[in-house]
Amino acid sequence: MNFFVKQLNADAQEASGAAEATETAATTNVPVEATETVVEAAVEVVAAKPIVEEVVVTAHDDFDWSVDKRNVAHYSQEEKEKYDHVYENTFVKIADGEILNGDIVGLTKTDAVINIGFKSDGLISLNEFRDLQGVQVGDVVEVMVVEKEDRQGNLHLSRKSARIFRAWERIMEVHKTGEVVTGLVTSKTKGGLIVDVFGMETFLPGSQIDVKPVTDYDQFVGKTMEFKVVKINETIKNAVVSHKALIESDIEAQRAEIMSKLEKGQVLEGTVKNITDFGAFMDLGGLDGLLYITDISWGRISHPSEVLKMDQKINVVVLDFDDDKKRISLGLKQLTPHPWDVLPEGLAEGTIVKGKVVNIEDYGAFLEIQPGVEGLVHVSEITWANTPINAKEFFKLNDEHEAKVVTLDKDSRKMSLSIKQMTNDPWSTIENKFPESSKHKGLVKNITPYGVFVELEPGIGGMIHISDLSWLKRFNHPSDYVKVAENIDIIILSIDKENRKLQLGHKQLEEDPWTSLEETFAIGSVHEAVVTRKDDKGALVQLPYGLEGFVPNRHTFKEDGKQVQADETAQFVVIEFDRNEKRIVVSHTRIWEQAVAEEKEAVKKEAKAEAEVTKKAVKAVQAKVEKATLGDLGALADIKAKLEGGEGEAK
DSSP states (O other), rough: OHHHHHHHHHHHHHHHHHHHHHHHHHEEEOOOOOOOHHHHHHHHHHSOOOOOOOOOOOOGOOOTOOTTTTTTTOHHHHHHHHHHHHHHSSSSOTTTOOOOOOEEEOOSSEEEEEEESSSOEEEEGGGGTTTTTSSSSTEEEEEEEEEEOOTTTTTEEEEEHHHHHHHHHHHHHHHHHHHHEEEEEEETTTEEEEEEEEEEEEEEEESSSSSSHHHGGGTTTTTTTEEEEEEEETTTEEEEEEHHHHHHHHHHHHHHHHHHHTTTTOOOEEEEEEEEEEEEEEEEOEEEEEEEGGGOOOOOOSOOOOOOOOOEEEEEEEEEEETTEEEEEEESGSSSSSGGGGGTTTOOOOOEEEEEEEEEETTTTEEETTTTEEEEGGGGOOOOOHHHEEEEHHHTTTTTEEEEEEEEEEETTTTEEESSGGGGGGGGHHHHSSTOOOEEEEEEEEEEEEEEEEEEEEEEEEEGGGGGGGSSOOSSGGGTTTTOOEEEEEEEEHHHHHHHTTESSGGSSSTTTTTHHHTTOOOOEEEEEEEEEEEEEEEEOGGGOEEEEEEEEEOOOOTSSOOOTTTTEEEEEEEEEEEEEEEEEEESSHHHHHHHHHHHHHHHHHHEEEEEEEEEEHHHHHHHHHHOOOOHHHHHHHHHHHHHHHHOOOO
């Protein structure tokens, strides 16, 4: 019974072993020849070994599974190692991250079945084959082993990862060599574009799209363009490409060719590519040149846009160039003759010309009588008047004036002009129209700290000194009395024909009030006045009749020890009156000091009078005593007592 059971177990073991061997051979891609060799070797070994029947008397648990009484062969350790090696070599050895070729052995609706010679096949999504058209069974593709065995025990392969790996290798190579690559702009992103290069996404910054600023990125999406790999990051496997670098390379080649052929005086055709305040940049066919504003026109212009327009094609002449700095200076006006070289024959000294104000300086103004030809009108040639003239107030830019040519030097290209010589000199007959002591009305043209300049008529004017504005008032500045552009009445005080000067007066239109005021403001007279201003030196007060008085600082104290303050009204006594200097000095302190002094003087006079009375009484008593007898001594004593009492009261 036991033997029967043991035989059944041995049969089951044998059958199980055979089934496993068959299944293993079916699920692995072992070559048929190798499989047959193994099977034949096993059969030969089984045939060579006789079947040994062994009676096992032990329990079932002690059964030796390595021994079959019917057809089990016994292998030595060496033979086992040999057959294990043969078995292991039937499978492909792979590692995670390895890239190898695989065969497409099957296709589903979503995946491709890839055989890489491993114990199992792998699946790759058809999305990773979108770049390939007509994928079919039998195609060989390059894949990467992501995992030999994932959580589900499946082989994980990826064609995308293999493409990215190969793409990165190529990107690294072209970055070193500087090779130009072709890429597809797939999408727009912040600050630039995404470009597919060799199947890998790279970044194209907006600044690297073109040499010109680009604002519309959408126009490049979907386009295939050429690039240079300008920057890589091996850590994160990121690359930056540039299309601008290719353009600059082409431009640089063009620049080198143009620079090699440049000569001073050479005329080139250029296109206006940019206009600035100081000039215009010209595109000379791959090389930029600068056309300065001063070289655009012989005449003055305030901005290049007055002559040039964007994208305008013009001929320019090469003035200078620098091979090292790649700078080219261009000229436009040099293509036409200098205006001074082609002046009209009729232009000479004494000629009347008309020009536009193109520049104004403190010393005069420049009139452009034709483009590139200017003349200077000096401030001394504006008017016949000898009063100061501000050129910036007289002239306005772009205004037109007629002037006479005074001097003309074609060699030095200088011309002086005169406006005042357009009319006769009014000073030649000044005595007839403006005699001394005559009264007129004039226009205030200018004010200085020392006087007022008044224009009587164009070319004729004079000055009112600050001291001749008013008899009574003193001014810190003439503007306190009169303003520019106001009319003022004047009288001609004197004429200096040789120096073209008129001395004018204003206060002289009235009689000098100081002659009659001398009695009103006699020294010692007291007047009520208002303090108008106060400083460390003293105070100014407003006296009656519009007069102004000065109070020295020591004369500003009141009886209580305080000083009079601004806007305070008080009594003042005149202590000085100078008609020639038009000066009145007053004092407040002296008023109360005088009153105190007078009071003290009155007390002294009263005391002196009483002393005189007492003295006379004493003398009378003494006279009587000399005549008295001894009997009168009692009476004398009484009189003496009375006198002494009277002196005590007096004291």
